[in-house]
Every structure is written in C-alpha cells, then in structure tokens.
Amino acid sequence: MKKHRVVIIVAISLLIGLIAYLCATLDYFSIKKITVKNNKIVKISEIQNYANYSLGENIFRFNKKKLQEKINKDIYIRNANIKKIYPNTIEITVEEAKDICYFEVGKDKFFVDSDFKIVRNKDRIDYSKIVKIVGANENLSKISNLKSDEKFHEFLNNLYTHKILEQLTEINVVNSNDITMVTKNEIKVFFGNLNDSEKKSNNISKILKEISTKSINTKMLDTKDPQKPFLIKENSEQTE
Known part of the structure; x- marks a missing residue:
C-alpha cells in the first residue's frame, strides 16, 4: 500500500513536470499578439512598439512589471495595466495623463497634469482647451512636479x-x-493671495454653481476675504 502511494506521488510529480516543461517550451504559449485599449492620444503602434521585444517570448516567463515601467515613461501615459490572455496574447490598457493647465516660459509651454507632473512642450495637447497660467514663476519650469512648490500646489490642487x-x-x-x-463665461474672479486657498476655492465653487443654476448676470466675483466673498451683478448691485 505504501509502495503504491509512492508510485502515485512520483507519477503525479512527473506529470506536473511534463506539463510545466510543455508550457515553457511549446510555441503554442509564445506571445504572438499585443492588443491596446483605452488610448486616445498615444497611437496603438507606439504602445505596441514598447512591447514588441516580448513577441515570441513564452507567456509564462513574460515580465509584466518590466513592460509597465517602459510604458509609464511615456509623457502622455499616466499608467498601464498589463494582462496576460492565454495562450499567447498580451493586453495593455492605458490610462493617459490628464493635463489640467499650462504656463509659458520664453517660447516653451509647460503642461501640468492631474498628478501635478510638469512636462515641457507636449505637441499633441490642444492647449486652447485647458487653463493658461499667466505670469508663472520661471522656477516652476525647473521642477518636475508642482508638489515641490507647496503653496502653489495647494492652490492649484x-x-x-x-x-x-x-x-x-x-x-x-x-x-x-x-x-x-x-x-x-467671462466672469472675473479676484482670488487675492495664496492664503486660505481651500476656503476661497470652496466659496468660488458654491458661488459659480449658484450663478449657473439661478442664471445670475454677473461680471465680477471677489473672494479675497474668505469670510466675506461677494459678487457684483451686471446692474452694479453687490451681493454677499
């Protein structure tokens, strides 16, 4: 009985070893296809180029982290999720960076994304659709992330x-x-200095929403004093 059990264990071990060997060597499990999802700015061919080195590689040996690190270096990509689809396909789902504003220093444009990373001259971004920061300190162009400037980061955040x-x-x-x-809609907002930016931003958000929902005609909003924000209607009437 004991000998019979040993034989079964050995047989199972050999079978597992054989399956592992076949999985590691059969062309059936060689990567033949790379698919890309969720891209809008970056071309499929560009993302595939990052992964082309893996074509022909055994899918069980494929290192997802290595490819993810390569793709994440692309200035237009925030993150990449890589999935193995057996027997021979790699699926890449990208999350592209979302630019929220830009500023200019000399002839260069510097784009700030939602992670507050700063990148120079993104030629594929339609900067007319995002906020322009006028008069930004030249020092901002010398840092890679706006978080290095604590006060200004807090303000924009x-x-x-x-x-x-x-x-x-x-x-x-x-x-x-x-x-x-x-x-x-051409309302001028007076923010004042960078102090109390959370309170001021909250005030602006509420007042702009009220202007929209109540169809208030206004040309000016003053939030310099976070305790007493007010707007000026078109008929010059001041409302707190």
Whole structure:
C-alpha cells in the first residue's frame, strides 16, 4: 500500500513536470499578439512598439512589471495595466495623463497634469482647451512636479478638486498677492493671495454653481476675504 502511494506521488510529480516543461517550451504559449485599449492620444503602434521585444517570448516567463515601467515613461501615459490572455496574447490598457493647465516660459509651454507632473512642450495637447497660467514663476519650469512648490500646489490642487479649473480659461499670477481668474463665461474672479486657498476655492465653487443654476448676470466675483466673498451683478448691485 505504501509502495503504491509512492508510485502515485512520483507519477503525479512527473506529470506536473511534463506539463510545466510543455508550457515553457511549446510555441503554442509564445506571445504572438499585443492588443491596446483605452488610448486616445498615444497611437496603438507606439504602445505596441514598447512591447514588441516580448513577441515570441513564452507567456509564462513574460515580465509584466518590466513592460509597465517602459510604458509609464511615456509623457502622455499616466499608467498601464498589463494582462496576460492565454495562450499567447498580451493586453495593455492605458490610462493617459490628464493635463489640467499650462504656463509659458520664453517660447516653451509647460503642461501640468492631474498628478501635478510638469512636462515641457507636449505637441499633441490642444492647449486652447485647458487653463493658461499667466505670469508663472520661471522656477516652476525647473521642477518636475508642482508638489515641490507647496503653496502653489495647494492652490492649484484646491481649484482642481473643487472642479473650478475646468470652468476657467486663465489664471493670472503676475502678482502673487493679487491673483485673478477668468471663467469661460467671462466672469472675473479676484482670488487675492495664496492664503486660505481651500476656503476661497470652496466659496468660488458654491458661488459659480449658484450663478449657473439661478442664471445670475454677473461680471465680477471677489473672494479675497474668505469670510466675506461677494459678487457684483451686471446692474452694479453687490451681493454677499
């Protein structure tokens, strides 16, 4: 009985070994196809080029992390999810970077994405559709992530999280103590300095929503004092 059990164990071990050998050597499991999903800016062929080195490689030996690191270096890609589809396909689902604003230094344009990474001259981005920052400090062009500038990052992050950035065309920071903004419906917003940016952003968000829902005719919104924000209607009436 004991000998019979040993024979069974050995047979199973040999079978497992044979299956593992076949999986590692058969052409059936060689990568032959690379598919790409969710791309809008980056071409399929460009993403496939990152992965072409893996064609012919055994799918069980394929290193997903290595390919992911290569793709994530692309300035237009935020992240890539890589999936093995047996027996011979690699599926790449990309999440492209979302640019939220840009600024200019000399002839160069610097784009800031939703992770606050700063990249120079993205030629595939339609910058007319995102917010322009006028008067940005030249030092911003020398850093790779806006988080290095704590105060300015906090300011932009609050505008982004309160969904204000998407309603703007321009932010003027020439005078950092007297920041102004212009909305898509041409309302001028006086923000003041960078202090209390969370409270000010919250005020702006609420007031812009009220302007929209109540169809208020206004040309100016002042939030310099976070405790007393007010708007000026077209008939010059001030409302707190």
